[in-house]
Amino acid sequence: MNTTVQTQTQATTDLASIAIVGLIGLAFIFITGIAQASVLHDSAHDVRHAIGFACH
Amino acid sequence: MLKRMLASALFAGLAAGVVASVLHFTLLVPVIIEAEEYESGALVHFSSAPDATTAITDKQGAQERPDTSLWHRDTNQLHRGIMTFGMELVAYTGFALVLVALYALAGRFGHRITIREGILWGFAGFLAYNVAPAAGLPAETPGIPAADLAARQMWWLGTVLATGIGLALLAFGRNLILPAIGIVLIAIPHLIGAPHPQEYAGVAPPTLEGLFAGRSIAVAAVTWTLLGLLTAYFWVRAQRA
Known part of the structure; x- marks a missing residue:
């Protein structure tokens, strides 16, 4: 319908921004799922089990 | 563009995290609590229940430490629930950030994400x-x-990465070779095999375990497709703005 308009307004995202957003996301996932610091493990315990991360 | 990416992921991640929390608290956390009653000995299923704290040896000969976390004895359910809810939001915002970063990366290759496609990405x-x-x-x-634990985390991480890259090659490979590599990548972790203990043990009824594993997958199907839809929705909007 208005694909042309959208394509024109779509700016290409620079690689640095993509890398920053991706790395923040991976850090969040690491904190909730993988890090073994006991305060993190205990806080995220039920989430880890529910999502299926290896917990302990 | 960085701000728009962060905002899109934040909106989508928080919304999906709230829905995931509702599903987890109603379908999965009660099963965890029930299993903990078997773990603590408050409930007993097997007449000759093996001691859950007995260290066992896996195939590689590594010792599995018994879980000595005080967590399972934490009776403050409100505190526990609040921490779980907070971590749900962090986890789903994390997934959303990665999805939006991948949408933007696809955009650089000239592939424009639509909301319908977002559902596929989530799936x-x-x-x-x-x-x-x-x-x-x-x-x-x-x-x-x-x-x-380290061996399981390694296998888990390797499987997620190999499957993700494999699926991308299947979806976007423009010749026959790339999708073929994708299929091999998806298969490799299962050919290697996941680390398992030498013998099966556990104190909770197997049916409870089966229910938990099945529900975990069913809930994930809902939360991930929703996350794909929401990230794409906010990302498409952010690009129009």
Whole structure:
């Protein structure tokens, strides 16, 4: 319908921004799922089990 | 563009995290709590229940430490629930950030994401993140003796990455070779095999474990497709703005 308009307004995202957003996301996932610091493990315990991360 | 990416992921991640929390609190957390009652000995299923704290040896000979966390004895359910809710939001915002980063990366290759496609991306996330690992290491309740944690985390991480990259090659490979490599990548973790303990043990009824593993996958199917839809919706809007 208005694909042309959208394509024109779509700016290409620079690689640095993509890398920053991706790395923040991976850090969040690491904190909730993988890090073994006991305060993190205990806080995220039920989430880890529910999502299926290896917990302990 | 950085701000728009962050905002899109934040909106989508928080919304999906709230829905995931509702599903987790109603379908999965009660099963965890029940399993913990078997773990603590408050409930007993097997007449000759093996001692859950007995260290067992996996195939590699590594010792699995018994879980000595005080967590399972934490009776403050409100505190526990609040921490779980907070971590749900962090986890789903994390997944959303990665999805939006991948949408933007696809955009650089001239591939424009639509909301319908977002649902497919979310479903691919579900396959990579839940289905493929579940084939080797299904979601477990607390108190199940398992192989060495680091080995399981390594296999889990490798499986998620291999499946994710494999699916991308299947979806975007423009010749026959790339999709073929994708299929091999998806298969490799399962040919290697997930680390398992030498013998099966556990104190909770197997049906409870089965229910938990099945529900975990069912809930993930809903949360991931929703996450794909929401990230794409906010990302498309952010680009129009």
